[in-house]
Structures are given as structure tokens and as C-alpha cells.
Amino acid sequence: MSRFAARVEVTLKAAVNDPQGNAVLGGLHSLGFSGVRAVRVGKLLTLEIEAPDEEDARRQADEMCAKLLANPVIESYSAQITDAP
Amino acid sequence: MSRFAARVEVTLKAAVNDPQGNAVLGGLHSLGFSGVRAVRVGKLLTLEIEAPDEEDARRQADEMCAKLLANPVIESYSAQITDAP
Numbered sequence: 474m475s476r477f478a479a480r481v482e483v484t485l486k487a488a489v490n491d492p493q494g495n496a497v498l499g500g501l502h503s504l505g506f507s508g509v510r511a512v513r514v515g516k517l518l519t520l521e522i523e524a525p526d527e528e529d530a531r532r533q534a535d536e537m538c539a540k541l542l543a544n545p546v547i548e549s550y551s552a553q554i555t556d557a558p
Numbered sequence: 559m560s561r562f563a564a565r566v567e568v569t570l571k572a573a574v575n576d577p578q579g580n581a582v583l584g585g586l587h588s589l590g591f592s593g594v595r596a597v598r599v600g601k602l603l604t605l606e607i608e609a610p611d612e613e614d615a616r617r618q619a620d621e622m623c624a625k626l627l628a629n630p631v632i633e634s635y636s637a638q639i640t641d642a643p
Contacts, residue, residue, distance in 0.1 A: 476595065482602055497603070500626050506618060508608040510561065515602040517567055518582070521595040533591060541585050 474523045477530040478555045483543045484515035518542060522554075530554050559608045562615040565638045568628045569600035603627060607639075615639050 485491050494512040501509045520537070524530035534552035543550040570576050579597040586594045605622070609615035619637040628635040 474593075484602065484604075494603075497627070501622055504622075504625055506622055508559075508618060509622070510606040510608055512606075513604045515604070517569065517600040517602040518579075519569075519598045519600070521597075523593040523595055533593060537586055537589075537591055537594070540589055542582070 474525060475556075477522050477524055477527060479518075479520040479522055479530065479534040480553045480555065481518040481520065481534060481538060481542055481550060482515060482552075483518070483538070483548050483550045485513060486547055486549055489547045515548075516542075527554050527556070559610060560641075562607050562609060562612060563640045564603075564605040564607055564615065564619040565640065566603040566605065566619060566623060566627055566635060567600060567637075568603070568623070568633050568635045570598060571632055571634055574632045600633075601627075612639055612641070 491513050493514045497514060498509060498512040520534065522530045522533055524533060531552065531554045534554065538550040538552055539545060576598050578599045582599060583594060583597040605619065607615045607618055609618060616639045619639060623635040623637055624630060
């Protein structure tokens with residue numbers, strides 16, 4: 474078994490309203506950042522996975538995204554595997 | 559004025575405890591992903607910024623991170639600017 478690092482990005486789909494992003498946008502405007510036009514907030518997860526090989530680690534990461542890390546109805550995800558954590 | 563897209567990554571510093579990451583780790587174990595050893599959860603923000611040039615957009619993005627998007631005491635951040643949103 475080797476240890477792999479996975480980097481998972483979860484973002485809201487473009488058509489989905491993002492209240493958290495809108496709150497951040499309002500906060501930035503209040504602070505005087507008037508040039509900001511839009512903000513979207515997503516998640517960035519880093520995982521350490523023990524797996525026999527990189528292919529298996531990638532398969533596991535994709536399955537984790539589909540089952541728990543992302544909500545595929547409203548979110549998109551991508552998982553990258555790197556060798557060392 | 560041109561419009562730039564900024565990609566901001568905010569992650570907890572290594573020494574800081576991550577209860578959200580630990581909750582996700584527990585959830586993954588419950589689902590049978592026993593090979594997962596650690597999970598850290600961070601934020602991934604995408605912003606659209608109107609600025610005279612890329613240099614100014616970068617300066618604004620860094621300032622937003624320091625003032626609102628990240629808590630520099632416990633979080634690290636990095637901002638990248640790309641031309642088109």
C-alpha cells in the first residue's frame with residue numbers, strides 16, 4: 474500500500490444560486506472593493522489515501538466525491554491525485 | 559477597465575485543528591472508505607474583478623484575502639489572476 478494525496482475541488486454549478494458568495498460580495502463592497510462583480514464560493518479538500526496504486530486512489534477519490542464530498546445535483550467536482558501527501 | 563477572474567484558495571494552516579475535515583473523515587470511514595487517513599477542508603473562491611490592469615487586480619485580490627476572505631491567524635491563502643472570467 475502506498476499513500477497518495479488527493480486534491481478535490483467542489484464548486485456550485487453555474488446555474489445554481491450562491492448565497493454564501495453573494496454575502497462575501499456584499500462584504501467586499503462594504504469594505505470598499507467596488508470593482509468586484511461576482512463571487513462564487515466552493516470547497517477545496519485535501520485527502521490522504523492509502524491505496525495499492527494511483528489508479529485505485531483515483532477511483533476511490535471519484536467515488537468519495539459522488540457519495541459524500543459533493544452533491545452532484547447542484548455541484549461539480551474534480552479530483553487530482555499526487556504521489557506524496 | 560478590464561475584467562479579470564481571480565481564483566483564491568484558502569486553507570487552514572497545518573498546525574490548526576480541522577473539525578470539519580475530521581467530520582468528513584468520519585463520514586468517509588462510515589461509508590467504507592477505510593483507506594482514507596486524513597482530510598482537510600479549505601475554501602475555493604472565484605471572483606470577477608474590474609480593474610485597470612492585471613497588476614491592480616492582483617493587488618486587490620491579495621488585499622481582499624488579508625481583510626475578509628481569509629483569517630491570516632489560522633489560514634493561508636493564495637490568489638491567482640486569469641485574464642477572462
